[in-house]
Amino acid sequence: MKQSKDQIISQLKALELIIEDDTEKVKQDAEQLLLLSEKIHFKYGTAYSKLIISTAQWHLMQYHAGFKVAKELLQLHQELENDDLLPTILHTLALHSWGQAKLFSAQQFWIRALEQASLLGDNEVEIESLIGLGNIWRMTNSLKDADSTHSVAAQRANYYRIPHLEAKAYILQSWDNYLLHDFQKMLPILLKAEQLLTHNTNLTWKAEIYDFRGLAFLGLNDLNSAQQCCSFSHQLSLQYNLVWMKAHSAISLARIASAQSHFDHAYDLLTEAEVIAQQFDKGELRSQICLEQSRIAELTKDHEHALYSYKRYRQYEITLLQEQSNCLGRDKTSSSKEQLDMRAKKLINRIKVQLEFNSISSLTYLLPLEKWLQNIQSILSSSLNDDYHLITIVDPSEDKINNLILLGHHYCKHGDSITRLSNTEIILLINENKKRTKDIAHSLSSLFASYPWYRYSLNSSVPTIHDFSLHEITTHPILSHMHIEDLYG
Structure with missing residues (x-):
């Protein structure tokens, strides 16, 4: 029996390593191991299998189904002998909430994941939770908090020597700075991320780096460099079917085309981006698309279309705000966004103190x-x-x-x-x-x-x-x- 349990754990660990490479196959294999674990009453194997299934569903953008599995897993976790899986379970619940645009639920789960990860020494989940909380603040327009939190996540990843998560935090910090209109600051941040990912095979991150770099050049009015970077990102996205980046890079190219007064081409790119975004987006990208369409229509004196696109933009924004408000109303742990923010900031400040204490400046x-x-x-x-x-x-x-x-x-x-x-x-x-x-x-x-x-x-x-x-x-x-x-x- 012990040998069977060890084999199940060994196989699940192997699946976890390739989950991004062949997600559907990993999900199917994990489902078979789940059945086997349940058959021999192996609770840890059951929990681990469900965790991999839920993670696979995240990669497949099956957020509702993945959340349901992770919620079952949270209940099952209480029957386990230790809390080793708890930080990852909470992080997975946060990811699925994020995927469904339930921002305050995601924030709550990431706060709990950060607490548990710090307590149990789960370094990767600690950094992922910091990244997630930074994303929440970006989406709720607390851009300075987002920038600061992603910076802490990068420092923490550097301290733990996890270069791919350090790079991930830097990429997101560069986007925070794009929204803060600090285009000059973006370039060295993106260069650090690129250097950290020299031996990494994640093509989405590579495409993001070039796309964001192009937008930084656009903000600095260097249209030639912007065109080169965003075109490379778009070609990479099309070649490897990077769905999110296909839409995002098309929006970036549309912005560049608009800056060059190529309005028809810009509008075609935005239409292309919207078709792609409909597959997965809950409003974050489509609101950007509509706002850009409205701006282009206004520049070309098409005031009727400008108003129509702006109304669509506002509708996406209102829908997102309503969803946030509904999630906040359902939140049984915190009565307000301010309390959630305060709790998260206390955790992050504690990590900042640890970083300062353990930093180079504390060497005797x-x-x-x-x-x-x-x-x-x-x-x-x-x-x-x-x-x-x-x-x-x-x-x-x-x-x-x-x-x-x-x-x-x-x-x-x-x-x-x-x-x-x-x-x-x-x-x-x-x-x-x-x-x-x-x-x-x-x-x-x-x-x-x-x-x-x-x-x-x-x-x-x-x-x-x-x-x-x-x-x-x-x-x-x-x-x-x-x-x-x-x-x-």
Whole structure:
């Protein structure tokens, strides 16, 4: 019997890994494993099977059916021996609520998922919940809260070394900034996301990056760059049948065509987008389409059509607001949106505090450059300066600087210090003689040469390391401009 249960769990884990690649097949196989689990009264197998079925239904946009399965699963969970599946169950309920445009129900489930994930150490669900809460705030026009929450999600993913979720958070943060009209800020955020996804096969994210980058260029009035980026996104979406992105990229191209005064082409693209959006959209995209149609009709002096399209836009907006209001009325846990927001913000602020506590700034031997120089001055003015040496670590990749500081910090002990000289260089003050300093430099070189930078989507270049005495400090190209010679008194 135990062997059968182990086999079921093993097969379910295998299905979970390929759920995005062959969703329908995974769903069918999970249904067979559900029947087998029920037959042998294996409750964990039953719950795990239902979780995969509900997740598959999310990918297939079967939100109502998926929510029903997840709700049954929440009841079944009470009979399990542990809470391991609970954060994912709550996250899945939030996703299906989100898919049905039930925003406040989704917010409630993501708050609970975040609480449970933080408690149980489920890092992925913790980040997904933060991303989800950011999306809720975007949809309810709390754009600064959305931007801040997606930024926290990206930092948390970076801390846990989960590059694909860090990239996902950045992509959504770029959209927050598009809606905030901060187009310049979008570009470096999207570049980070692209670098993190270098080895990732998710084509939807790739299409989103190019689409949002195109919209950033459009906002900056660089129409040629905008056209290139959005056209690539649209071609990718058509080639691989990325349904959401087919509609979204068509809207983006319509905006560019409108900016170029190609109004007929813009209108054709919006019509194409609306046909696609009808398959899945609850109003978020179609409201954008109608608003853009109204704007184009107004520009072409077709006032009757402009009014008709604007009325359609308002109807979608009202429907979404009504759904939100209905969900809020049915919410038995929180009596108002403000209470839900307050609860979510308290959780997020607690995570921010944790990030600050665990961040690079809390490292014992890491000093700001000015304080580090004061330390050097104090040593040089004493008779102990022969007991100190310096090690510099230089790497052309700015993204690696925090990793290098963390790794270099592990070599420090009482009497040592480390600081950031620039975005590509750090320096260690080592309380050791020349021989031991060289041994430490050699050890650092070996560590950096064998370190798996690729696992964290970082440039695999090997940092350059130099060691020298404190008396040679004025030969350093950066430190020589900081009047170190004055430190000798």
